Amino acid sequence: MTYDLSLLGWTESQAAELPHGTIPARVARVDRGAAEVIADDGQHHVKYGARVRRSSAEDPVMLPCVGDWAALRWLDEGRYELDAVLPRRTSFVRGGVGRTSRGGLSADGQGQVLAANVDIVFVAEPSMHATDFADLARIERLVALAWESGATPVVLITKSDLFENGLEDLLADVRVAAPGVDVHAVSSQSGEGVQLLHGYLEGSRTAVVLGPSGAGKSTLVNALAGDGVMETQLVRAGDGRGRHTTVHRELIPLPGGGLIIDTPGIRRVGLFGMTDGVDMVFADIDALAGACRFADCGHDGEPGCAVLAAVEGGELPERRLTSWRKLQREAAWMASRTDARLRKEQQNKWKIIHKEMRRSGRNRP
Template sequence: MNSVSPLKQLGWKPFFQQQLSLDELNDCQPVKVMAVHRSQIEVSGESGEESVLVSGALFEDAAERPTVGDWLLLARESRKPVRRLERSSLFKRMAPGAKQVQLIAANVDNVLIVSSCNQDFNLSRVERYLALVKEAGCRACLVLTKADLDENHAPFHDALKGHRDLPVVLVNALDTESVAPLRDYCRSGETLALLGSSGVGKSTLLNSLAGTELAATGGIREDDSKGRHTTRHRALYPIVDGGLILDSPGMRELALADIREGLEATFADISALSEKCRFADCVHESEPGCAVQAAIEAGELDERRLHNWRKLEREVARNSKTLAESRASDRSLSQLYRSVQNHARANKNRT
């Protein structure tokens, strides 16, 4: 008999328990957000699964509203959300074509960065995902799917030499034995996220880890190895062995912002080399005594890695500035609205 409480299986930890006041312990119930839809969210807790309408102050701010993986407090009687608990981790990106943040998932413990052993494999994209994961403070593992389609895996191992601290597992997602090493990342009480482009086999891998058909799967286009979108929205799935798995739509665009620490951790080798440069303001191009260029010439650092680091640094700086300007504009607009409302109320009182 499984003696683990439903809340602990959902990932309830002391970190969240300590955030509750005595009144909240008596008057509220914690629930975890399992899926987010336009008009409602699906949550799960000690009382099982239920739906909550998306309305009220808690859902007004796009950057703060509950997302998949969040813990909410529901009033025991009305079942209305009271507040969202502080997050242990948060994945977010710049919304495509917008000047705001789009939340991906919260309170994730482990992340499988999923790519495939075909022309979809892109190390610069892997580094982009890795920066996001490191910023959130989660444990990461790179999973290369479709390993059964080509026995020559040497090019992938060679490409990953600069990431010796990143665990790499090659799998055939349809073979439950080959995915066995990944079960350590989805233990009872932990939440596992799968991040990767469409068509790399995320849904198939999810089903193999869960031991059941949780997500629809689709094939890939043979001409470019690009996949069809098989997942329509982000959702958490409980699995037989305990724990939760997050499945999310494939993201071809993953614009980064506000992740400087994650970026520095992902390119820690370049940061370490930079400290050895002769000049403190070295930009690692043609300056004398540049340790970074010396490492490239010696074959100790891939030039592609330096170029990708520069690209992501510029992107993060640009998007962070855009977000800051957008937030400042929103604050000014809110102040204007309040000023107009106060003026209208003052005029009404005079009459």
């Protein structure tokens, strides 16, 4: 089977990025040290070449991920090898999370790319849970990361057919949590809102669906694809929590045009490399801050603070200010962790260089 790569998002301007002697392919799925890719001559299972292994060992963000455009090189042994990852237009990166010696979680200053070259980020939140403070905060977090990625976020309140009363109030609360972002109620079962989503995927645009387990992401992908392409399970009875039905990220071309990436349920999403994402999510706070007495107001008890005045007057929900403070602190902390890691790596490089210089001096005749 052959493919027209332009329908997968390939443009002639990207051809200049291809290493000599390679062909382009889009990564549809990744495994340890290998990937499923789509090239113009069909689908291939390819292993990573030495250059990819070296670059990803230095920085995990350089690992191939779903949505990447890759360069394939034909080997004499009769197979393709993934020789390089081409520059990404956009990338959805979450902060790396590692285990501490006591079994807890800690940020390691490194990132993990969940999807690349994405135009739209569908943030899926099930209607049965989205009234909780924590879930509105999760929407704010995912939307911040979506803005930071370079893609456009769209919030989907899923399983709207199960929400009996107050759906419009719920949508209004979500719009406050994601100002300037399109918010839609969708139901894969009844079909509500599904056709509308196709409008975001015209031509060769790519979307990724992100959200917690039980949000109905795979069911939504099936509804968009018009076929049971992703395996799904029912939400567990009793606690309303979803099982992890999707265990990998996968790029799926849609029959009506466009592509979509399904993802496993996300339990924790740390901020990474954040510059403007948090400010864009909290544009309402940023606008209010312009009226504060002090330009560097931290909105934490300073006199003449317009943000605190808006909270007291009911113009700004206190929950929004609490969430803003939390994400600002986390973004600053992650930035410090990343800077510390980069400084350590640079120190190690110089130690190696100096060691080699001393060794060369000792061996000089």
